[in-house]
Amino acid sequence: MTKHYSVAALLLLGALPTAYAQEATRAAQKFLAEDGTPALVQFRPESSAYTLSQARQALIEQLQLKSDDQMQQARTETDNLGFVHEKYNQFYKGIKVEHAAYTLHAKQGKVESMSGQVERISGLSVTPSMDAAAALQRALAFVGATRYMWQDAAEEAGLKQQENNPSATYRPQGELVIVRNERSTNPLRHSKPTLAWKFDVYAQAPVSRAYIYVDAHSGEVVLQDAIIKHAAATGTLATKYAGSQTSATESINGSFRLRELTRGSGIETYNCKKGNSYTSAVDFTDADNSWTEYANANFDNAALDAHWGAQTVYDYWKNVHARNSYNNAGAKIRSYIHFDDTPGDGRGYENAYWNGSVMTYGDGDTRFDPLTSLDVCAHEIGHAVCSSTANLTYSNESGALNEGFSDIWGAAVEYYKAPTKATWLIGEDIDKVRPSLRSMSNPNAEGQPDTYKGTSWYSGTGDNGGVHTNSGVLNHWFYILSVGKTGTNDIGSAYSVTGIGIEAAAKIAYRTESVYLTASSNYAAARTYSIQAATDLYGAASTQVTAVTNAWYAVGVGAAAGGATPPPTAGAYCTSKGTDVRYEWIDLVRLGSISRTSIADGGYYDGTALNTTLTAGAAQTISFSAGFASTAYTEYWKIFIDYNQDGDFTDSGETVVNGSSSSAATLSSNFTVPASAKNGVTRLRILLSDASSTTSCGSYGYGETEDYSITISGGAAIADNGLVGGGSMGLTPLGATTAQSTTQRLELYPNPATDLLRIAMPGNAKVVSVSVTDIRGVRVAASQLEDNQLNVGALAKGIYTLTVSDGQKVFHQRFAKQ
CATH class of the missing domain: 1.10.390.10 (Neutral Protease Domain 2)
Structure with missing residues (x-):
């Protein structure tokens, strides 16, 4: 069944009068996601803040929504700090945008902040070329199971009884959504909003359950989002068994079983009898409620761990976080023990998982003992908490x-x-x-x-x-x-x-x-x-x-x-953003371990989570290139590094590159990190603009800005070779030949190194001896030296100091192994 939403049922977000354009004066600070959209908006306490009744205005102004964007209110929650959290899901032309949601956080009716993820979508057709039935066949071919839950009549009947709904079925029902394509290797399609059919596919053999998203035009599977979360590829979690514990049970017909009704809607533990059917599972029972005989060769005592563990996990969430079961609404916790995905194969099931509804535990085999102890329960029920929250x-x-x-x-x-x-x-x-x-x-x-x-x-x-x-x-x-x-x-x-x-x-x-x-x-x-x-x-x-x-x-x-x-926090640096990326953008940045290719990122990309280490006093090469929609225009490149970590790029030597090019080829520029650069993490800013007057701060017309993190190591104390700062301002296409002068200082390249580290001695002298010490000052095993090249392939990743002698003088330089 296709899900469409009436426009009347949504919070329509169109253009607002100019009087509403208050976002610049209200917001104290914005933190941007990698795609340049606001991830967190904080408001000044003294400002004329929004109220929850102004949700429409707040979402439009702060997220810069267009007429095709709608936000539907999903739920409202109040926490124990007195905050009210009003959550909205994003729709585009009436179609739900998966994983795009925004929440207003208010106290005493006043919105203090907003957070979430919003997608920038334009010109996307919401009319599918492929119907749900055809898309489902693509999804099933992708999963490739031999049997599915809806093909098992007993499981179908059990679901109807469990849900108290005669129409309940495991058979996937297609929902038309918009989702990012996370599987395409085509950079023009990867991570782009895509119209897709969404299916909940539950396979019985081999066991799996996931949301499968199929491109509604091409039939390509664009995303798989697992519902069953395994704790490892060959087996999941293991915990320490609990020993002797007390646990609530249920008395029935003269015996006792592992059920109880005092916590939420109850906690129940069942025996799958080394099978793979939930509906065929039976109760564990005991005649006198003293379950000592369960320590047997069948590991039936594993059921006691799971039952006690589920109760303990419930108590933790209730007593510590005031959460009533995993969904905060008292949901029943069912656990199934002695589960085996392939009965009769002579091997135990080395896994445990939450399948979206119940807990499932295997007995283990060559890697694990039965996987039913306390932190296994806590981990798996933690997945259930996650599915009900983030x-x-x-x-x-x-x-x-x-x-x-x-x-x-x-x-x-x-x-x-x-x-x-x-x-x-x-x-x-x-x-x-x-x-x-x-x-x-x-x-x-x-x-x-x-x-x-x-x-x-x-x-x-x-x-x-x-x-x-x-x-x-x-x-x-x-x-x-x-x-x-x-x-x-x-x-x-x-x-x-x-x-x-x-x-x-x-x-x-x-x-x-x-x-x-x-x-x-x-x-x-x-x-x-x-x-x-x-x-x-x-x-x-x-x-x-x-x-x-x-x-x-x-x-x-x-x-x-x-x-x-x-360095200063992300919000302390001035903003820099291009307002139009229709014609040109940054499509490659490569420096050390930072290597990123992309298409247009909306004028700004926050890559500060990406980091590479540069050694003070060392020569570096940065590579970059422009992407063009068609014509390759003349573009001005400016690259800055905040060497003294004062929150700006205006100090002497902090402009690493300043030049222009009309080439779409990969460009490169050389620079040397000043010996006086401050140790620690700082900001690298790369700016592409069609205007030569563009500075490191502010918005500008055509082009794009990207920010990354740099870790400076070494500092002035080890820069004893007379190295100085400064960058090469000419932009040379990578691979082009340039005149090489005889080096007057020790240089190491590439730095960071992967396998071979090239040593260029002052005056092109021959290396006579070398030694390598790690960051603790401990000498590491000797590496092979040949023709002034040092093989560092066997070194672990990290920072090292290279000591080199030409027979007369000794030189020291740091390098990074990646």
Whole structure:
């Protein structure tokens, strides 16, 4: 059934009179998403703020909505801080825009802030070329299951009974929506709003459940958003078994079963008998309510862990966060034990998952023991909480956040009920192969990154874009926020964070997830919204806000809070934006580990979540190019780096590139980071304009601005080779030959290096000896040197110091291994 919405039923958002154009005077600060749309709008307390009755005006003015955009009110919630949160879903020409929602946050009737994700859509046809039936066949071919739930008459009957609805069915019903195309490799189509058919496809063998989105014109699958969230590719979560516990049960017909009705709508635990049918599952029973005989060869005691665990998780959410079950409406929690996706194959099922309705647990096999303990329950029910709040799309960064929040709740619930257990290890007791499945205190130990795009960061397409790997960054952020930590991360940023305790950290995490995050949120958004959540709870100048900010800095997301090392926050820099990108835009930026290609980003792209390390005193090459709709016009390039981290680009030497070109080819320019550059994270700004007079601040006509983060390491103390700052202002197409002069200083390139590091000695002298030390000053294993080239392929990612001798003089220089 196609879902269309009457225009009369929507909050129509057309043009408003000039008298309503107050957005510039009302908003104190705007934080932009990567696509240049407002992610968070904060209002001045002293301003003539909007009221909730002015929602239409606020949304139009602050989001710059057009006549084809409509916002439909979805729900209103009031939290225990007295905030009213009014949430709206976006529609375009009456068609719902998936993952696009905006929320007004008000107190005492006055809107204090707005947050969410809005899509900029224009000229998109909402008339499908393919009907729902044809699109469903494309979706089923993509899933490729051998059997689906709606093909099982017993499961269909069970669903009708469960939903108390004779029309209920697992058969997918197509809904016409607009969604970003996240699967296309064509840069002109990737991540662009697409008219699509949406299907909820529940496969029985092999087990899977996901929203499948099919392009309503081409039939291409453009997005898969998993409903069943597995905790790992070969097995999910493991926790420490609870031992002897008391638990509510139900007395019936002279015996007892694992059901109870005192928590919400109840908690029920069933036995799948090593099958894959929910409707065939039966009760676990006991004659005297003393369940000691369940420790048997069949691992029936796993059911006791799951039942007690579900009750404990319910109690945590109720007692700590005032949340009534996962949906905050008392939803029943059903758990199914001894589930096996392929009965009779002689292997146990090494997984546990929330399928969108119930909890499902396997018995494990070669990797795991039965997966039914406390933080497994907390993790999986955490997915249910997420689906009822932020509903984070289960792919790429939003999927990593989805997994990370579930791990957070696993740790928080375990600490709440069993604080002497290994809070920061996930799966340490049931994993038969590894010490644990994941480590929140040391993600690298189990192959996860502890720094955004650092060591072990996954950038492929497997595991829904690495959701179980890249979640390590959020896990480590929560760990650092809770207990504190001092160190240097993978991108060379030194940090020191004072912990605020797991209870306060969990309150901030919950408010971030339940109030501010939206389906498409990424790590940059999580940082922005968690700072806002901490501000709501503890005040803008609180130690908690400082800790949240610095914990994100510690894991490589954004700047630190105040102090000498960190740069100004994102909002402290002046804005710069092109107002028209119909003809030209920035389509490539490459510097160190930053490498991004794109089409037009609406005049501004916030890439500050992307970071590369530059060594003070080292020569660098930056590459960039313009994209043109047709004619290649003469464009003026200006590139700035805030070397002294004072929040502007006006100081001497901070203009790295200043030149023009009419080429669409990749251009390159050389510059040297000043030896006096301040250590820490700072801002790189790249500006393309058709006007030579355009400066680093303000709006301008045709063109685009992109911002990125740079970590300066080394500083003046190690720049003992007389290196000076300054950039090469001429723009040379990459690959073109230029006259080369004999170097008068030690140079290393490429820097950062991947395999070979080229050493250019003063006067082209021959290298006689080299040594490499890590950031601690510890000498690392010797690398092979040949023809002034050093093989660094075996080094771990990080910052190193190279000491080089020509037999008479000794030179020192830092380099980064990526």
